Amino acid sequence: MGRKLLLEHIDKPDINTMEGYIRHGGYRSLEKALKTMTPDAVTEEVKKSGLRGRGGAGFPTGMKWSFLDKSTDKPRYLLCNADESEPGTFKDRLLMEKIPHLLIEGMIVSSYALGCRTSYIYIRGEYMFILRILEKAIAEAYAKGFLGNNILGTGYSLDLHVHPGAGAYICGEETALIESLEGKRGNPRIKPPFPAIAGLYNCPTIVNNVESIAAVVPIVNDGGEEYAKIGIGKSTGTKLISASGNINKPGVYEIEMGISVEEFIYSDEYCGGIPNGLDIKACVPGGSSVPILPKQLLFKQSDGSPRLMTYESLSEGGFATGSMLGSGGFIVFDEKACIVRNTWNFARFYHHESCGQCSPCREGTGWMERVLHNIEYGHGKMEDIDLLWDIQRKIEGNTICPLGDAAAWPVAAAIRHFRHEFEYHVKYPHRVFDADHVYQPEMKMQTV
């Protein structure tokens, strides 16, 4: 059994209440941080821990915190990005639904470290029931004196608010989140300036994922060095993985960084293998926006060593042979799954969620979706595959925010690794018309 830092007490029935949470060791870090540590000492612990942003990009959290502009006397804000909308990712939901106090504790400690007087949790609109859970937990924290004026008699004051979004994926991008929180249209801003200099209401702002903020609690409790002992290299600590797709046991798993992908998929502790005795075909290891990996690249790195569940190992070799850990949305496809259909489905999502601000993403995502739809339903041409490649290449890197990249990467990777399936769709249109079609290249073409 791997160590569990965040989900250790998830199965306790009263963990969602203040008493239950405290009984299982909750709010220790709050007392420790506020009474015995300076804000900079907390930041230093987070730096030492090597914690990297759990929302997808994997940027070191401590370094992000140190970018916060402390030279001005403007208020500073900590925003928790709970706008979890990436297809295949559902880890934050579990964390907030079951252990809301863990997030609140992390928010208070992190806000203390950054010197924020007001902090916000921006939660996606579809999570309205979780918003109620969080609000109840926040009310309990206020009643207990963990929030509000003069927390625990230390003189530090913090107000914490939960704000619902209106269901846009793009509002998970940090500057779009800030715009949305300010009450504007959720269009990403053009960077620079970065939020750490001019964010919410033009004040220095840090935006962190739910899981990153929750991870601050064990870091402060046990010390950053202790946290950094888990994991390999620059991927430290534990990571929540939302496993879904063709596996026996879908769900959220907390893993120690550094277990192998093969172990994660096949061991009974985690995914429990592929159902119906089928073989695995491919896997999207980090949420819909990261490149898909075929079986031959999933378990072995290009140098032959086993591929591990770490930021570095999954992205080994760039996109030619690797992918990304991303937000940990682990989607497994068995050999019967159709990659074209799946790619089309992802493209459809990005088409729907593009904000429409910059031209490549606005026009390109819709174009890609239509071309993929044609191929998937047997109306494709061979040139369409090259056209798709060209469209994604012209979107990638040319947009304001990473949504353009996120839309382009899955298409690029699908063509890179599964071009034969696209060609199969073009060659045998009558076979792919049915939604449950399976790629079977060995079948001889039937005479009509």
Next chain:
Amino acid sequence: MPKVTIDDITIEVPAGTTILEAARQIGVNVPPAMCYYSKLKGSGGKCRVCLVKVTKGSDRDPRPMPKLVASCRTAVMDGMEVRNVTSPEVIEARRGVVEFLLVNHPLDCPICDQAGECHLQDLSYDHGLSKSRYEFERRTFERIDIGDKIQLHMNRCILCYRCTQVAEQLTPERVHGVLYRGEVSEISTFIEQAVDNEMSGNMIDVCPVGALTDKTFRFKSRVWFTKPMYAHRDCPTCSGKVTLWYQGAEVLRVTSRKDKWGESEGFICNTCRFDKKQTIDWTIEGPADVDRHSVISQNHYELPYELPVNQKKLSN
């Protein structure tokens, strides 16, 4: 003052200048701009046609920037080296963006009042492909009436957001904006015929395409059949410096004066633009300065100055 090198030409500009502004000061091979408007705060960064490659960040940090950057929103640093037309990567990306802009554009130039002074026309002529690879139905919008002076053709819009910035920065209250998301997002008002502010006509001038056109000029003439003349009048609300577009003795429309980059030199009010259409209202200054590459100057009228060659001929 920071020194920046664009396509091997070095120029010294004040700190905080954008790459695009520096390139405009150099004056050759300027990146095109569809959404950036130097007179509007916060404009730019959206259309992505002005992408350039920064091969050297600055003297202090010489690393190149990993992605192409929007030159209209990136400030120059001392020692920065930028590649615009000399980088195949930039040309390629720009071609891509132009293609994206044209994917859903109706290409109804033959019936569009903007034709001849349309930035998208110029841009597609310079960078675009002669043939579209888009095989699907182009998106269309329902027609809405935003006011009695301005005609909105949403099908032609490239969502540069300039008109919303005009409304935000020149009028006390913005009544139109962008509705919906992604491909189907559109410029619209909540209430029909709501745009009636005194400065609202400037939305027509800042629109780079034919999405916002002058209702009083609709289908009257092609722009290259009209003769632009500079004129001014004492206007209590605006500078009163305008261009009158004549056909014969009739003023067909009034616009603000455009500079070299197609931007208004000064915004004008709706009284000047829509109500003063008699020569008697104006003091004529002379023929307008039109770029000789523009299609408007193809219909040669009196030049504002005589060419030296002509003078020579006359003297002989």
